[in-house]
Amino acid sequence: MWYNTKATELLGIQYPILQGPFGGNLSSVELVATVSNMGGLGGYGAYTLSPQEIVDVDRQIKAATNKPYNINLWVSDTDAIDGTVSDEQFEKTKALSKPYFDEAGIALPAKPAPFKTRFENQVQVILDVKPKVFSFMFGVPSADILEQSRKRGIVTVGAATTLDEAIYLENAGVDMIIASGFEAGGHRPSFLASAEASTTGTFVLLQLIKEKVKVPVIAAGGIANGRGVAAALTLGADAAQIGTAFLATDESNALPIHRQMLFSDAAKYTMLSRAFTGRLGRGITSRIAKDLLYQKAGHLPFPLQTTFMAPLRKAALEQEKWDMVLFWGGQIAPILKHTKAAELMKALIKETGEYLRS
Numbered sequence: 186m187w188y189n190t191k192a193t194e195l196l197g198i199q200y201p202i203l204q205g206p207f208g209g210n211l212s213s214v215e216l217v218a219t220v221s222n223m224g225g226l227g228g229y230g231a232y233t234l235s236p237q238e239i240v241d242v243d244r245q246i247k248a249a250t251n252k253p254y255n256i257n258l259w260v261s262d263t264d265a266i267d268g269t270v271s272d273e274q275f276e277k278t279k280a281l282s283k284p285y286f287d288e289a290g291i292a293l294p295a296k297p298a299p300f301k302t303r304f305e306n307q308v309q310v311i312l313d314v315k316p317k318v319f320s321f322m323f324g325v326p327s328a329d330i331l332e333q334s335r336k337r338g339i340v341t342v343g344a345a346t347t348l349d350e351a352i353y354l355e356n357a358g359v360d361m362i363i364a365s366g367f368e369a370g371g372h373r374p375s376f377l378a379s380a381e382a383s384t385t386g387t388f389v390l391l392q393l394i395k396e397k398v399k400v401p402v403i404a405a406g407g408i409a410n411g412r413g414v415a416a417a418l419t420l421g422a423d424a425a426q427i428g429t430a431f432l433a434t435d436e437s438n439a440l441p442i443h444r445q446m447l448f449s450d451a452a453k454y455t456m457l458s459r460a461f462t463g464r465l466g467r468g469i470t471s472r473i474a475k476d477l478l479y480q481k482a483g484h485l486p487f488p489l490q491t492t493f494m495a496p497l498r499k500a501a502l503e504q505e506k507w508d509m510v511l512f513w514g515g516q517i518a519p520i521l522k523h524t525k526a527a528e529l530m531k532a533l534i535k536e537t538g539e540y541l542r543s
Contacts, residue, residue: 187415187541188534191401192424195340195360197253197317199224202414202533203403204526205428206230206257206320207371207437211513214242216436218249219526224534226318226424228255232262235303236310243314253317255342258307260324261376264463264486268299274485278493281483285473285509289500297485297492315339322374325357332358342403344374346383351394351402353377362398363426364391366406370429370515372466373457380465384457388420395421409517411536418541427533429515436526442502443512444524451507452518461498461511463490469518472508 190201204220206212206228217227229246231239239256246254275296286293308326311319312333319334320342326334334341335358343359345351351362365374366387373380385393387406394402404417405426414425432439433447446452446469457467458474464487468474477483484490501509523529 187418187538190418190423192361192403195401196226196424198226200534201418201422201424202226202530202537203255203405203424203426204228204431205369205371205405205426206255207428207432207439207513208232208257208259209513211432211438213436213438214245214249216431216434216438216526217246217254219436220431220530221250221252221254223527223530224252225530226253226255228257228318228320228426230257231307232257232259234307236306239307239310240314243310243316246316255318255320256311256314256316257320257322258304258311259374260304260321260326262302262304262323263300263488265300265489266486268301270296270485270489272296277483278485278490281477281480282493282497286497289497289504289506289509291496291500294493294496297489300488300492311339312337318342320344320363322372324376325354325359328358344405345394346373346375346380346390347377347385348390348393348397350375350377350383351398355398355400359400361401361403361423362394363403363405364394364422366390366404367457367467368516369406370432370455370467370513370518372462372464375465380457388416391417391420391422407515407517409515409520410522411533411538412540413517414533414537415540418537429513429518430521430523430529431526432513433518433521433524434526434529435524440502442507446507446512447514447518448521448524452514452521455514455516455518458511459484459490461490461494463487466511466513467515469512469514471511474511
C-alpha cells in the first residue's frame, strides 16, 4: 500500500502524514491528538515552554491519545551574544520602529532583559517523558543527547534547509531528516549558512537529499493536499509534513483572525522577513515587513526582537491594524479548504491514495 513507507514503520504510524509542530503558542493538544488518533503524527512546538510546561503538555497529550506524537525544540534558541545587545544597537532599533509605535499610540518598550538559553533544561524533560518522536530545528543536539534518545526509544528528527545540512544531520546520527523548503510558513530553520542563502524549494531539496542521504526523508513546505503528498512520495519522500493547512484549522491555537487571514485574499501574498522576530520567517505580507525588508541591521537578534515587538503586536491586534501584524503562513495557503483537522486528515488520506493509484 502507498502508506507503507520507511517513515511509517519507524514512527509507528499508519499514514506518512505529519502535522507541523508550531512554536510560539500556536500548537494545541487537541490538534496533536486529532492527527495522531487518525493515523498520522501530531506535533507540538515547545521551544517557548518552560520544562514544567512541557511536562504538563506531555501529560495532556498522553491523556488525549495513545498513539505516537512529536515534541519539537529549537537547538539554538537565541542569536544574542551573552543574551543581550549593546545600547547603541537598541537605539538603532528604536529609531527604526518608532513610527509604528507612534501610529499605534503606545510608548517604545525598554531594552529587553538578557535571554538565557533553555534548550538543555528542555531537552532533559524530553528524555524523561519519552515521546515517540523528538524533532528539532536550528542545529543538532549533542552526540550524548542523540544517544540517550536512542536508548530510550525516541526517534530523532532534524530539519535541513540545504543538502549540506542534511548530510551534517545524517553524519550526526539523526534517525530522520525533514527537507524544509523555502515555500513553508514560519521560521527558516537554517544552521550552517544564513537563512537568506538557504532558500531551496521543497521538491528540489528533497531530490538532492535523496541522492546523498540514506535515512528516511520527510518533505515539508508547499504541501497542503493529497496531490502534494503524492508528489512528495513520488519524488522519494518517506513522509510529508504539513504546516499551514493544519495551522488554519479550528483545532490549532492560532487566533481566529490568524485563521481567517489564511483563508483570505491576503494569503496570496507571503514574504520572508526578520522584522518581527529577528530570524527569517515566512508569513502573510505586511506593511512593516515590506518597509523593513532591507533593514536587517536594524533588528535585534532573536528572540529579543520578538520581545521588543510584542507590545506593538498586542496593540495592532486590539486596534485591528492587520497590516502591522505578522500572521505566519506558507505560499500554499490560497488552496486551503478545510477548517476542521479531522476533515483535512480524511481528505489527505483519500486524495493521496487516489492520486497514487491512478
